[in-house]
Amino acid sequence: MALAYAPSIETTPVRIRHRYDHFIGGRWVRSSGGETFPTVNPATEEELAQIAVGTAEDIDRAVAAARQAYEKYWRPMRPADRAKYVYRIARAITERSRELAVLETKDGGKPIKESRDFDVVQAAANFFYFAGWADKLRYALHGAQEPAPVGVVGSIVPWNFPLLMAAWKIAPAISCGNTVVLKPAETTPLTALLLAQICEEADLPPGVVNVVTGDGRTGAALVAHAGVDKIAFTGSTDVGKIIQKTLAGSRKRLTLELGGKAANIVFADAPLDQAIEGVVSGIYFNQGHVCCAGSRLLVQESVHDEVVEKLTARIETLRLGDPLDKNTDIGAINSLAQHAKISELIESGVAEGAVLHQQSCALPERGWFHRASFFTGVSQSHRIAREEIFGPVLSIMTFRTADEAIEKANNTPYGLSAGVWTDKGAKSMYVAQHLQAGVVWCSTFNQFDPSSPFGGYRESGFGREGGVAGLRPYLAV
Numbered sequence: 001m002a003l004a005y006a007p008s009i010e011t012t013p014v015r016i017r018h019r020y021d022h023f024i025g026g027r028w029v030r031s032s033g034g035e036t037f038p039t040v041n042p043a044t045e046e047e048l049a050q051i052a053v054g055t056a057e058d059i060d061r062a063v064a065a066a067r068q069a070y071e072k073y074w075r076p077m078r079p080a081d082r083a084k085y086v087y088r089i090a091r092a093i094t095e096r097s098r099e100l101a102v103l104e105t106k107d108g109g110k111p112i113k114e115s116r117d118f119d120v121v122q123a124a125a126n127f128f129y130f131a132g133w134a135d136k137l138r139y140a141l142h143g144a145q146e147p148a149p150v151g152v153v154g155s156i157v158p159w160n161f162p163l164l165m166a167a168w169k170i171a172p173a174i175s176c177g178n179t180v181v182l183k184p185a186e187t188t189p190l191t192a193l194l195l196a197q198i199c200e201e202a203d204l205p206p207g208v209v210n211v212v213t214g215d216g217r218t219g220a221a222l223v224a225h226a227g228v229d230k231i232a233f234t235g236s237t238d239v240g241k242i243i244q245k246t247l248a249g250s251r252k253r254l255t256l257e258l259g260g261k262a263a264n265i266v267f268a269d270a271p272l273d274q275a276i277e278g279v280v281s282g283i284y285f286n287q288g289h290v291c292c293a294g295s296r297l298l299v300q301e302s303v304h305d306e307v308v309e310k311l312t313a314r315i316e317t318l319r320l321g322d323p324l325d326k327n328t329d330i331g332a333i334n335s336l337a338q339h340a341k342i343s344e345l346i347e348s349g350v351a352e353g354a355v356l357h358q359q360s361c362a363l364p365e366r367g368w369f370h371r372a373s374f375f376t377g378v379s380q381s382h383r384i385a386r387e388e389i390f391g392p393v394l395s396i397m398t399f400r401t402a403d404e405a406i407e408k409a410n411n412t413p414y415g416l417s418a419g420v421w422t423d424k425g426a427k428s429m430y431v432a433q434h435l436q437a438g439v440v441w442c443s444t445f446n447q448f449d450p451s452s453p454f455g456g457y458r459e460s461g462f463g464r465e466g467g468v469a470g471l472r473p474y475l476a477v
Helices: 056-074 079-095 098-110 112-131 163-176 190-201 216-224 237-247 272-288 302-317 336-351 402-409 425-434
Strands: 023-026 027-028 036-040 046-053 153-156 179-183 210-212 230-234 253-257 262-265 296-300 355-358 373-376 395-397 417-421 439-442
Touching: 023 190, 027 237, 036 098, 036 417, 056 153, 056 179, 056 210, 056 216, 079 098, 098 112, 098 163, 098 190, 112 163, 153 163, 153 216, 163 179, 163 190, 163 230, 179 216, 190 210, 216 230, 216 237, 216 272, 230 237, 237 253, 253 336, 262 272, 262 402, 272 336, 272 395, 272 417, 296 302, 296 402, 302 355, 302 373, 302 395, 336 355, 336 395, 373 402, 395 402, 402 425, 425 439
Parallel strands: 153 179, 153 230, 179 210, 230 253, 262 296, 262 417, 296 395, 373 395, 417 439
Antiparallel strands: 023 027, 023 210, 036 046, 355 373
């Protein structure tokens, strides 16, 4: 049973409007179609607000505003002056961090301590980092005298890290002199809209950042718009493939950060207690709603039973419940549809003969929750070992040699991230060099820094976000 504890609920007040419109050209404007949809708190199933559905006409207005701002204000501005605006946004995010964290947790279901200590902190750090590059872009590309911005950027972000992904897209784009039309995820638009309000209060020239909310139709209109020079998309591999087909043969630049099925490799010589903490962080952080989650655990055969025993004990200590409780480790699943997908894949694992292990805590009466889960007896042919579950579900498999671990880790169409746990530095480097993944963590997992590039290979996408490499997609030489 999970340990008893005294709840400590975050009480920072947050004002949520009944209805939210688009932010276009520095003004809040109604959708041309008048259609709205509810955004819901997944922990309580209660409606938070009505959100405007962007139409092709709304996208056209936003792109026109972004183009005007690009030509009239933003591109001609001195880079050092652009940096001042980006710094101002970064400071405002820091000043309003508690408000942003509460809003992120209410709209997305993630634990408040993750929203507060990771999402908002990293979002501000990205704006601070890229602001520093604004007047140094000539050093970002070798041989380039003065790289130029590419123009109007269409950015589409997912629901798992809505504020952070918006920062990953907006901060480098505007620091390089581009303007942006952002389309937030349908289920988590509120922090992107608050970020738009922050841009407004920072006196960012009208049209430099525009936010158009909506569903898949809105995103498709943005991707197809002839006035957009670059698309930056983070989301599912299936949607990424559709976007790539849509843009094939066009002049538009494209970066894609898509799904993953990361391997977390634990050798017998690893400090197992430390490794278990990395495994827990790798799969149960943000309820497993992480594209780079370590959802496949490869354990050296000789320590398999010990790892399973330690992991079984560890997940019993994870606290599942109210995301606004500062003690909560596992919050709510983002949506009913995602909850159903996770449940269906868990059922498939049981049906295919794997052994299911779950924490024994009770689930809240309302909201969409899943217990921390892992499977043993998994083979590489099982769906749970092949498909991205995007939930708190881990598949455990074994290996005997480093080469077998590498072979199993690379046996996936994805290539976003991986982890290696061993006390031998040479072994870490050997395995890391042979893993086909964009990011490999050694003796840690889920560590991010704005100066470090992030991205994948194969069906995990292409292009990089973060660091000097994250500037290049937004610059023309």
